Amino acid sequence: MDKQTIQDVTFKGKKVVVRVDFNVPLDKSLNITDDRRIKEALPTIQYLLKQGASKVILMSHLGRPDGQVVENLRLTPIAKQLEKLLGEKVLKLDECVGAAVKQKIDQSKEKVVLLENLRFHKEEEKNNPEFAKQLAALADIYVNDAFGTAHRAHASTEGIAKFLPAVAGFLIERELKYLGEAVNSPKRPMVVILGGAKVSDKIMLIENLLKKADSILIGGGMAFTFLKAMGKNIGNSKLDPEKVDVARSLLEKAKKANVHIELTSDFCIVKNFDATDTLKTVKDIPDGWESLDIGPETRKRFKDILSKAKTVIWNGPVGVFEIDAYAAGTKDVAQHLAGLKGVMTIIGGGDSAAAVSKFGLDDKMTHISTGGGASLEYLEGKELPGIAALQSKRSARV
Numbered sequence: 001m002d003k004q005t006i007q008d009v010t011f012k013g014k015k016v017v018v019r020v021d022f023n024v025p026l027d028k029s030l031n032i033t034d035d036r037r038i039k040e041a042l043p044t045i046q047y048l049l050k051q052g053a054s055k056v057i058l059m060s061h062l063g064r065p066d067g068q069v070v071e072n073l074r075l076t077p078i079a080k081q082l083e084k085l086l087g088e089k090v091l092k093l094d095e096c097v098g099a100a101v102k103q104k105i106d107q108s109k110e111k112v113v114l115l116e117n118l119r120f121h122k123e124e125e126k127n128n129p130e131f132a133k134q135l136a137a138l139a140d141i142y143v144n145d146a147f148g149t150a151h152r153a154h155a156s157t158e159g160i161a162k163f164l165p166a167v168a169g170f171l172i173e174r175e176l177k178y179l180g181e182a183v184n185s186p187k188r189p190m191v192v193i194l195g196g197a198k199v200s201d202k203i204m205l206i207e208n209l210l211k212k213a214d215s216i217l218i219g220g221g222m223a224f225t226f227l228k229a230m231g232k233n234i235g236n237s238k239l240d241p242e243k244v245d246v247a248r249s250l251l252e253k254a255k256k257a258n259v260h261i262e263l264t265s266d267f268c269i270v271k272n273f274d275a276t277d278t279l280k281t282v283k284d285i286p287d288g289w290e291s292l293d294i295g296p297e298t299r300k301r302f303k304d305i306l307s308k309a310k311t312v313i314w315n316g317p318v319g320v321f322e323i324d325a326y327a328a329g330t331k332d333v334a335q336h337l338a339g340l341k342g343v344m345t346i347i348g349g350g351d352s353a354a355a356v357s358k359f360g361l362d363d364k365m366t367h368i369s370t371g372g373g374a375s376l377e378y379l380e381g382k383e384l385p386g387i388a389a390l391q392s393k394r395s396a397r398v
């Protein structure tokens with residue numbers, strides 16, 4: 001990566017402000033139900049402390065308070081969990097900018113500080129330069145380690161980098177290493193599995209991958225718009241009617257680019273979503289039925305292609321994996337990927353990451369992205385503003 005990371009600069013005696021992604025799920029009693037995002041930030045925090053940073057000032061958003069103080073979205077439960085995981089006292093403040101915040105940080109004996117929810121200020125998402133400047137005024141160096149929000153140009157992800165030396169943390173470095181290698185210099189054959197619900201969300205992704213992949217396997221709700229474009233019966237299965245022409249043109253482009261497209265060829269169908277007892281497998285979907293999973297023949301075809309791959313990128317489940325009756329295809333694909341040897345397996349965040357997790361296969365994949373939207377945009381070939389704003393290896397501001 002051509003961006004500077006925390007290993008390229010010195011932190012001794014410096015105050016460091018770090019954008020982390022502590023947007024964790026909370027239950028009604030404000031208990032954290034999954035603290036993975038806090039754990040993911042620990043290596044960067046621990047490294048900065050070890051390097052002698054005088055303050056490590058952490059900032060994040062939580063939920064969607066839309067520019068107002070929402071009591072249930074304060075970062076207080078996160079500070080408590082962070083203290084536990086870090087084994088170090090954390091000063092939790094109830095604001096994120098201003099003279100009082102600065103003073104409290106400077107006078108505290110705690111080295112680790114957690115600012116209040118950034119999105120209590122509408123200026124954060126508006127990337128207001130004055131707000132970014134106020135955040136920057138708290139520290140000497142800025143570290144971005146929030147990959148999940150790197151595709152958004154917000155004050156704490158992009159704006160702040162205009163006022164401070166700005167480098168990437170370990171999490172962003174790891175994401176770019178794996179995603180970058182998978183799309184820019186993949187070992188071949190490179191196979192992409194696409195699923196999920198909407199074609200419109202992933203058109204850009206398919207366009208870009210046609211330039212890179214050897215095969216694209218399309219399952220899930222995505223497949224039906226393509227099957228419709230080929231004149232197949234899809235019954236009541238998921239369809240993006242406005243995208244049928246686009247799907248047809250993508251199939252033509254794939255042919256020209258010599259990219260093999262493998263579509264669902266047999267279907268697990270039901271009369272309606274709740275009628276799991278009507279589940280059966282067919283090659284041709286009758287009117288009035290809908291398909292919610294790929295059938296055994298498709299699974300076999302997908303697995304045969306995956307067995308020859310050297311790089312696999314997976315974005316979107318191939319069935320409604322959240323419901324056990326429709327999860328078999330996604331589980332089979334996930335287990336097959338987990339068993340491949342010497343293959344780089346990249347899971348593009350979001351629902352595919354949730355599926356891999358549900359089947360207990362997290363540690364069997366090469367990399368599971370922490371950012372659904374961010375990884376999608378990266379794979380589409382877009383520049384992520386939160387990363388573009390960091391200083392390049394060639395510049396030497398610190």
Ligand code: AMP
Nearest residue numbers: 196197198220221291292316318319320
């Ligand atoms: P996306 O956000 O586009 O990746 O969509 C993910 C969602 O697609 C998941 O919640 C799945 O349940 C859903 N999905 C997968 N396969 C199908 C299908 N055949 N029909 C309808 N929804 C599906």
